[in-house]
Amino acid sequence: xxxxxxxEFEVNSNPEWTIKENHxxxxxxxxxxxxxxxxxxxxxDELEILSGKVxxxxxxxxxxxxxxxxxxxxxLHHWFDGDGMLHSLTFxxxxxxxxxxxxxxxHFNMESESQKALxxxxxxxxxxxxxxxxxxxxxxxxxxxxxxxxxxxxxxxTTFYQSGVPCRVNPVTLETEGQExxxxxxxxxxxxxNKVDDATGEMMFFDYSMEAPYMTYGxxxxxxxxxxxxxxxxxxxRLPHDMAISENYSILMDLPFYWNEAQLKRGQHSLQFxxxxxxxxxxxxRHGSAEDIQWFEATxxxxxxxxxxxxxxxxxxxxxCRMADPYIQRKPGDTMIDRMLAVGTWEDAKLYRWxxxxxxxxxxxxxxxxxxxxxxxxxxxxxxxxxxxxxxxTIMPDDRPINFSGVYKYDYETGEKQMYHFPEGTCxxxxxxxxxxxxxxxxxxxxxxxxSNGITGESEAQVFDARxxxxxxxCRLRIPCRVPVGFHxxxxxxxxxxx
Ligand SMILES: [Fe+2]
Numbered sequence: 001x002x003x004x005x006x007x008e009f010e011v012n013s014n015p016e017w018t019i020k021e022n023h024x025x026x027x028x029x030x031x032x033x034x035x036x037x038x039x040x041x042x043x044x045d046e047l048e049i050l051s052g053k054v055x056x057x058x059x060x061x062x063x064x065x066x067x068x069x070x071x072x073x074x075x076l077h078h079w080f081d082g083d084g085m086l087h088s089l090t091f092x093x094x095x096x097x098x099x100x101x102x103x104x105x106x107h108f109n110m111e112s113e114s115q116k117a118l119x120x121x122x123x124x125x126x127x128x129x130x131x132x133x134x135x136x137x138x139x140x141x142x143x144x145x146x147x148x149x150x151x152x153x154x155x156x157x158t159t160f161y162q163s164g165v166p167c168r169v170n171p172v173t174l175e176t177e178g179q180e181x182x183x184x185x186x187x188x189x190x191x192x193x194n195k196v197d198d199a200t201g202e203m204m205f206f207d208y209s210m211e212a213p214y215m216t217y218g219x220x221x222x223x224x225x226x227x228x229x230x231x232x233x234x235x236x237x238r239l240p241h242d243m244a245i246s247e248n249y250s251i252l253m254d255l256p257f258y259w260n261e262a263q264l265k266r267g268q269h270s271l272q273f274x275x276x277x278x279x280x281x282x283x284x285x286r287h288g289s290a291e292d293i294q295w296f297e298a299t300x301x302x303x304x305x306x307x308x309x310x311x312x313x314x315x316x317x318x319x320x321c322r323m324a325d326p327y328i329q330r331k332p333g334d335t336m337i338d339r340m341l342a343v344g345t346w347e348d349a350k351l352y353r354w355x356x357x358x359x360x361x362x363x364x365x366x367x368x369x370x371x372x373x374x375x376x377x378x379x380x381x382x383x384x385x386x387x388x389x390x391x392x393x394t395i396m397p398d399d400r401p402i403n404f405s406g407v408y409k410y411d412y413e414t415g416e417k418q419m420y421h422f423p424e425g426t427c428x429x430x431x432x433x434x435x436x437x438x439x440x441x442x443x444x445x446x447x448x449x450x451x452s453n454g455i456t457g458e459s460e461a462q463v464f465d466a467r468x469x470x471x472x473x474x475c476r477l478r479i480p481c482r483v484p485v486g487f488h489x490x491x492x493x494x495x496x497x498x499x
Contacts, residue, residue, distance in 0.1 A: 030077055030079040034454030036484060038068060040100075041100055041102065042099070042480075044481075047461065047479060049475065049476070049477055050477060051473070052473065053094070055475065056093075057438065058434060058463070060496075061090045061091070061492045062091075062432065062434065063087070063088045063489060064450065065086055065148060066484060066487050068083055068085035070111065074128060081142070082144060082146055083111075083142075084108075084160075086101055086174050088171070089450075101175065101176075103158050105167055105179075107135070119134045119141055136163060138209075141162060143189075144164075145159060146160065147160055147192035148488040148490075149169075151492045152201070152203045154496075155170065155177060156169040156170070156492070159191065161487075163191045163192075163207050165179050165189055166190050168180045182226045183225070185225070191206050192241070193488075197385055198382070201221070201223075202220065202221055202227070204218070204250050205243075206240070213232070214238060215231075215234050215240065227287065232282055236261065237258065240254070241304050242305050246385045249309075250283075251284075251318055251356075253281055253282075255302050256273065256275070259271055260272050273325055274300065279303075280298075281297075281298065281318075282294075294361065296356045297363060298363045299365065301322045302323045303321065304323070305374060307319040307393075308378050308383065308391075310388070318353070318355075322349065322350055325348060349372055350368075350373070351391065353365065368410070371408060372395065373394065377392045377393065377433055377447075379443070380433065388412070388442065389442050389443075391410045392410075394407060394429075395408050404427055404429060404449075405422055407419070407428070407449070409466070419470070420470055420472055425453055425455055426453050428452075429451075429452075431449040432489050434491040446466055448464075450483045452482070459479040459483035462475070
């Protein structure tokens with residue numbers, strides 16, 4: 001067991017990190033409690049079991065990415081600004097281990113040299129002319145690689161929500177191997193949510209920018225060779241967050257949640273939901289060109305995350321979490337911190353299905369359930385891009401921002417759902433599906449997550465039997481250090497991770 005501080009400061013008692021402006025929050029909520037960063041990189045080889053037992057047929061690694069600030073920000077700190085840190089749970093032979101490591105991105109290493117923050121954050125009103133070129137849609141932010149993590153070409157690949165250069169990380173040691181540029185063939189950057197087809201090993205990805213081309217789409221082979229790269233024609237800069245793949249197609253999004261164009265010309269970034277503009281979806285054959293794109297329209301909405309897509313006859317079906325109106329109304333007395341916290345409120349995200357008819361060009365759409373859910377997952381190991389029966393997600397309460405308050409399962413065949421709610425005061429993490437060794441059914445496996453208590457600072461890991469979430473965790477493991485709440489995660493099967 002090791003527990004080695006990388007830098008000697010205690011974030012939660014640093015008075016410089018207390019917000020001094022006159023508003024209702026005495027401290028910055030992104031630096032304290034369950035969201036507050038940890039200063040430690042730790043490894044615990046065998047976790048203590050609090051209840052149940054570690055399933056003998058669970059072999060692999062759960063890896064979760066998230067922001068974890070190292071230096072005092074240049075201005076008001078936002079959660080999204082933190083340096084990417086991976087937290088892993090390794091399951092093998094009925095035992096579980098924990099590890100966390102910062103990802104050594106190019107910008108992490110530059111700040112290590114200067115020992116201070118070099119880039120302005122998400123909440124800053126304008127770019128800092130003294131900052132080096134960064135990442136993001138206009139290259140002004142630190143590329144923190146803090147958002148998603150997937151398995152591709154023999155390594156974990158970490159990504160950044162506003163686009164950046166991905167990093168390759170060892171799944172067992174969490175050591176950064178370097179940037180993933182597809183042998184210098186990656187033309188620019190990559191958004192957070194790429195998609196890996198486990199059947200072919202290919203990675204499909206997109207990038208978006210404030211400058212033309214506003215969106216690009218690419219395919220990298222199982223061996224990390226760039227095989228396709230296409231400019232997607234858009235009428236202006238957009239803010240897409242996710243994409244979808246089926247066995248033969250990729251789906252990219254032009255959603256009506258983007259900047260006020262007149263203000264943008266004056267350099268002001270004011271997001272608006274254009275509820276009179278349809279949502280548009282670009283369906284492109286996986287290895288197709290811009291001329292092959294078929295556009296579909298649907299009622300206005302915003303989509304953070306897709307569950308899956310698949311083909312059925314002439315139809316291309318996409319399941320996801322849909323927000324009817326993503327704009328966060330400003331209430332009287334709202335402070336900057338209130339506004340920043342509200343960004344993490346998914347008070348209107350519902351399970352939804354879009355059916356695109358490739359023959360007629362028509363779209364059918366349907367809300368399937370009324371529970372607020374987000375960070376959706378499915379059995380990606382066997383069913384990514386193919387017809388799936390089950391979806392899993394985290395439950396999002398509508399009265400509090402940034403809280404993963406329960407786990408959720410939906411059966412598309414019966415319409416039944418299962419839910420389990422975590423104890424009050426705790427916050428979980430995204431729960432990818434982990435197939436059981438020698439699984440016999442789509443839901444024969446487990447859901448794995450962290451559970452963080454922002455008041456006591458205690459953290460644990462929980463494992464659910466995916467066939468029955470209502471019985472609660474089949475195993476709870478004590479993690480001897482604090483695990484801050486984070487963003488996206490993945491499950492890497494043992495045959496890949498321990499290979
Ligand atoms: Fe996301």
